[in-house]
Amino acid sequence: MSIRHVVVVMLENRSYDNVLGWLYNPSNPAPYDKAPVGQAFLDGLTGQESNPNPSYDPKKPESPSNEPTIPVQNFGVSTYNGLPYPATCIPMDDPGEYFKDIAQQINGGDLPDANPYGDYPKGAPALMQGFTTNYAHLDGFDQQAPPTPAWIMNYFTPSQVPVSAFLARHYAVCDRWFASVPAQTFTNRTFALTAAPGVHGGSGGFSFVDDSQWADSLTGMPSLFEVLDRVKPAPAGAHWKVYFHDYSITCMTVPYVKERGEGKPKNNVNVSTFDSSDWGDLTPAQLAGKLPPTFVDDVAKGTLPPFAFLEPRYGTRNKPPKVTPPPNRLPANSNHPGAGYGKVNVYAPPIDVSSGELFLLQVYNTLVSNPKVWAETLLIVTYDEHGGLFDHVPPPPATPPGPSVPEAHCDTDSAADKFTFNVLGCRVPAIVISPYINPGSSIPEHFDHTSIIKT
Numbered sequence: 001m002s003i004r005h006v007v008v009v010m011l012e013n014r015s016y017d018n019v020l021g022w023l024y025n026p027s028n029p030a031p032y033d034k035a036p037v038g039q040a041f042l043d044g045l046t047g048q049e050s051n052p053n054p055s056y057d058p059k060k061p062e063s064p065s066n067e068p069t070i071p072v073q074n075f076g077v078s079t080y081n082g083l084p085y086p087a088t089c090i091p092m093d094d095p096g097e098y099f100k101d102i103a104q105q106i107n108g109g110d111l112p113d114a115n116p117y118g119d120y121p122k123g124a125p126a127l128m129q130g131f132t133t134n135y136a137h138l139d140g141f142d143q144q145a146p147p148t149p150a151w152i153m154n155y156f157t158p159s160q161v162p163v164s165a166f167l168a169r170h171y172a173v174c175d176r177w178f179a180s181v182p183a184q185t186f187t188n189r190t191f192a193l194t195a196a197p198g199v200h201g202g203s204g205g206f207s208f209v210d211d212s213q214w215a216d217s218l219t220g221m222p223s224l225f226e227v228l229d230r231v232k233p234a235p236a237g238a239h240w241k242v243y244f245h246d247y248s249i250t251c252m253t254v255p256y257v258k259e260r261g262e263g264k265p266k267n268n269v270n271v272s273t274f275d276s277s278d279w280g281d282l283t284p285a286q287l288a289g290k291l292p293p294t295f296v297d298d299v300a301k302g303t304l305p306p307f308a309f310l311e312p313r314y315g316t317r318n319k320p321p322k323v324t325p326p327p328n329r330l331p332a333n334s335n336h337p338g339a340g341y342g343k344v345n346v347y348a349p350p351i352d353v354s355s356g357e358l359f360l361l362q363v364y365n366t367l368v369s370n371p372k373v374w375a376e377t378l379l380i381v382t383y384d385e386h387g388g389l390f391d392h393v394p395p396p397p398a399t400p401p402g403p404s405v406p407e408a409h410c411d412t413d414s415a416a417d418k419f420t421f422n423v424l425g426c427r428v429p430a431i432v433i434s435p436y437i438n439p440g441s442s443i444p445e446h447f448d449h450t451s452i453i454k455t
Contacts, residue, residue, distance in 0.1 A: 002376065003376060003377070003378045003434070003436070004306060004376040004377075005304050005305070005306060005307075005308065005373065005376055005377040005378070006306065006307050006308070006377075006378050006380070006452075006455065007304075007308045007310065007363075007367070007377060007378070007379045007380070008192075008307075008308070008309050008310065008379075008380045008382070008452055009310045009312075009359075009360065009363055009379070009380070009381045009382070010189065010192065010309070010310070010311065010382055010383065010384050011312055011334055011335045011356055011359075011381070011382070011383045011384070012185065012312065012314070012334040012335050012336035012340075012383060012384060012385075012387065013095075013097070013185070013334075013335065013336045013337055013383065013384070013385055013386070013387025013388070013389070014335055014337075014353075014383050014386065014387055014389060014428065014429060015386035015387070015389040015390060015391035015426055015427060015428060015429075016044075016175060016177075016386075016391055016393070016427040016428055016429050016430075017044065017045055017049075017072070017155055017389075017390055017391045017392060017427070018154065018155055018156065018386075018389040018390070018391070018429075019156060019161055019164055019353075019383075019429040020042075020044065020164065020165075020168060020173065020175070020429050021044040021045035021072070021155045021391075021392075022044065022045055022074070022155045022156065022157055022158070023035075023039075023042065023044060023158060023165060023168055023169075023173075024039070024042070024044065025044075025045075025047075028157060028158055028159075029158075029159070031169065032157075032158040032165060032169070035440075036169065036439070036440030037440065038438065038439075038440040038441045038442055039168075039169075039173060039440050039441070039442045041442070041444070042173060042175045042442055043175045043176075043393060044175070045072055045155055045392070047071070047072060048071070049071065049072045049153075049390070049392045050069035050070055050071045050072065050153070051069065051070050051129055051130075051131050051132040051133075051149075051152075051153060051390065052068065052069060052070070052129060052132060052133060053066075053067055053068055053069055053070050053132065053149070054132055054133050054136035054137070054149055055136070055149075056068045056069075070132050070149055070150050070153050071153065072153045072154075072155055072390065073150060073153055073154065073155070074087070074154065074155055074156070074157055074160075075087045075090045075150075075151070075154050078090060078092065078148075078151075080092045080344060080350065081344070085349070085350055085352075086352065086354070087154075087156075087160060088156070088160050088161075088352050088353045088354045089349075089350040089351070089352050089353075090151050090154045090337075091135075091148070091151035091152060091154065091337050091338065091389070092151070092337075092338060092344055092350040093135075093138075093147055093148075093151070093337075093338055093344070094336070094337050094338030094339070094340075094387075094388075095131075095134070095135055095138070095152055095337060095338075095387055095388025095389060096134050096135065096138050096388045097184045097185070097211075097385070097387060097388055098183075098184065098210050098413050099182065099183050099184075099209045099210055099408075099410065099413050099415050099416040099419070100112055100113075100413050100414075100415035100416070101134050101138070101388060102182045102183060102386075102388070102425070102426070103116045103117070103182065103415050104130040104133065104134045105128070105130045105131045105134050105388060105426075106127060106128060106130065106182060106394065106395065106426065107126070107127065107130060108126030108127065108128075108129040108130040108133075109126070109130065111134070111137075111415075112415040113414050113415060114414060114415060114417065115415060115416065115417055115418045115419050116415065117182075117419060117422060117423045118418075120397060120422070120423050121394065121397075127394040128390075128391065128392055128393070128394055131152045131153070131388070131389075131390045132149040132150075132152055132153065133149075134388070135147060135149050135151070135152040135388065136149045152388065152389060152390055153390050154389075156353065160353070160354075161353060161357055162357065163357040163358075163360045163361045163364070164357065164360065164381075164429065164431065167360065167364065167381065167431050167433055168431050169439070169440060170439045170440070171431060171432060171433040171434070171437045171439065171441065172431065172432040172433075172437050172438075172441035172442060172443050173430070173431055173432075173441070173442050173443070174430035174431070174432060174442070174443045174445075174447055175427070175442065175444070176393075176427070176444060176445065176446045176447060177382060177427065177428055177429075177430035177447040177448065177451075178395050178396070178424040178425055178426065178427055178428065178446070178447070178448045179383075179384065179385045179386060179395075179424065179425025179426060179427075179428055179448065179449065180192070180398075180421075180424060180425060180448045180449040180450055181197065181209065181421060181424070181425050182395060182423055182424070182425040182426065183209040183210065183385070183416075183425065184209070184210055184211045184385060185211055185249065185384050185385060186198065186208070186211045186213075186214050186249065186252070186253050187208060187209050187210075187211075188384040188385045188425060188449060189249055189250065189253060189384050189449075190221075190253045190254065191448075191449045191450055192384070192449035192450070192452055192453075193223050193224050193225070193250065193254055193257075193309070193452075193453070194220070194221040194222065194223045194224070194254065194453075195221075195401055195450045195453055196221035196401045196402075196404075196405050197209065197221075197401075197405065197408070197421070198213070198214060198218050198219075198220070198221075198253055199218070199219045199220075199221065199405065199406060200213070200216050200218070200219065201219060204406070205219065205406055206406050206407060206408060206409035207405055207406050207407065207408045207409070207419075207421070208408070208410075209408045209410055209413070209416045209419065210410050210412070210413050210416065212412065213410060214252060214253060218253070218255065220253075220254055220255035220256060221404075221405070223254050223256050223257070224240070224307070224452075224453050225240050225254070225256055225257055225260075225270070225307075226256050228240050228306070228307060238269045238270050238292070238305045239305055239306055239307070240270060240305050240306065240307040240308070240309070241269075241270050241271065241272060241292070241295075241298070241305045241307075241308050241309075242257055242261075242270065242271045242272075242308075242309045242311065243272055243273060243274045243294065243295040243308060243309070243310050243311065244271075244272075244273060244274065244284075244310075244311040245273065245274050245277075245278045245311065245312055245313035245314070245330075245333070246278050246313050246314055246315055246330075247284070247285070247286060247314065248261070248271065248284075248286055248311055249311060249314070250271075250309060250311065251271065251286045257270070257271060258286070261286055261287045261288070262286075262287065262288045263288045263289045267289055267290070268287060268288065268289050268290075268291075268292060269292050270292070271286075271287060271292070272287075272291055272292040272293060272294050272295070273291065273294050273295075274294060274295045274296065274310060274311075275294050275295065275296040276294060277330060278313065278330065279291075295308065295310065295366070296366055299366050299367060299369070299370050299373055300366075300369070300370060302370065302372060302373055304373055304377075310363065312332070312333045312334040312335070312356065312359055313330060313331070313332050313333045313334060313359075314332060314334050314336065314340055315332050315340050315348070316329050316330065316331055316332050316339075316340075316348055316349070331349075331351070331352065331355045332351045332355060333355040333356045333358065333359040334351065334356065335351065335353045335355075335356035335383070336351050336387065337350075337351065337387055337388070337389065338350055338351065339351065360381060363379070364379070364433070367379060374435060375435055377434060377435075378432070378433075378434045378436075378455075379432075379433040379434065380430070380431075380432055380433070380452065381429070381430070381431045381432075381433065382428055382429065382430040382431075382449070383428040383429055383430075384428070384449075385425055385426070385428065386425065386426035386427065386428055391426045391427045393426075393427050395423055395424040395425055395426055395427070396423075396424055396446065397422060397423055397424075398421060398422055398423055398424045398448070399422075400420050400421045400422050401421055405421065407419060407420055408420075408421070424448050425448075430447065
């Protein structure tokens with residue numbers, strides 16, 4: 001036997017410490033009270049990690065409400081706008097994700113107005129000490145007053161993320177997998193598939209870092225999908241497929257995939273949905289023509305392509321045909337903090353990581369339900385970025401992607417100007433799953449999203 005299928009699940013905006021930092025601790029019920037031998041040296045949380053308390057007043061006596069630091073902690077049920085939500089919805093206000101916000105989270109100090117990574121990490125006095133400060137002073141908090149900085153220091157226990165914990169313990173964990181860029185979703189997802197950012201105007205233009213820039217003219221870099229098609233000219237079927245739920249960010253950021261989804265230059269065989277839950281018999285808005293088989297169908301029929309990229313449900317969606325209001329709506333399962341790309345309200349509640357856990361369970365069970373497919377599959381579960389959630393490990397310097405990739409620029413985020421992609425983003429959870437992997441393994445080498453392409 002050999003690996004014939006690489007399946008990548010990329011979820012949204014969680015740090016390693018948030019999801020897997022408390023995977024093993026004596027306070028956990030067995031079997032998560034002690035790490036197996038192969039995972040004994042995972043770099044998780046000790047409980048002593050902290051960030052400054054933005055509301056601390058040194059002129060007042062120290063008390064439980066006036067401590068100088070905020071430690072990492074695990075939350076229970078919390079209230080937002082007068083409504084109770086489970087602990088798996090923390091944080092309920094979306095943390096800062098813009099380039100400047102992440103720079104403050106990593107470097108500490110004030111919010112930067114110029115590229116702070118020119119001599120990284122030299123001159124950075126308090127690495128990974130700017131999370132609470134950034135969260136406390138974000139613009140746009142018009143619902144939770146004041147914001148709760150301690151939420152940013154939250155970690156989940158294995159009982160709160162049981163599927164992630166199960167997969168981590170039974171397969172392999174990477175505790176040195178970093179986002180490719182200290183920036184938002186779109187850039188990191190593009191790096192995972194092209195080893196480069198989106199670019200405006202080709203090599204003479206500038207690179208994108210913040211999501212809003214993708215509304216501008218996009219020049220796509222060569223992608224993994226193009227390489228697969230060139231190496232193996234298609235006789236029949238597809239050598240790769242992108243499967244999505246409500247919509248595909250890949251179609252928005254990789255022109256080659258967008259064109260294939262629209263049936264250019266031939267009928268679409270490469271872009272489909274995960275299953276029929278989001279669209280039913282309707283054709284998704286980003287696609288044209290007859291919908292190719294879904295992920296669930298391809299696994300069941302044994303027609304899964306060599307490379308499959310799975311996208312979660314990014315937002316709460318009406319069940320087909322469109323109906324409102326809840327409960328006739330499908331919950332987002334992306335694990336993005338807050339309400340994803342909108343404000344929390346009764347129609348867009350905070351995203352619950354329990355929904356993401358159910359998605360992972362469905363992916364895993366779908367694969368193992370076909371023993372022949374499962375025997376030839378490598379499943380990689382990771383997250384596109386840390387999403388502003390605390391992690392205690394500073395990102396390392398990075399090798400810039402090459403001369404064809406211009407410096408970054410963003411009209412609304414001057415901190416990004418002249419960034420050369422010389423620093424990785426923060427750590428994200430990464431679990432590598434296959435019947436070939438010994439239970440309780442770890443892979444200590446440094447990885448980032450471009451490791452998917454190299455593999």
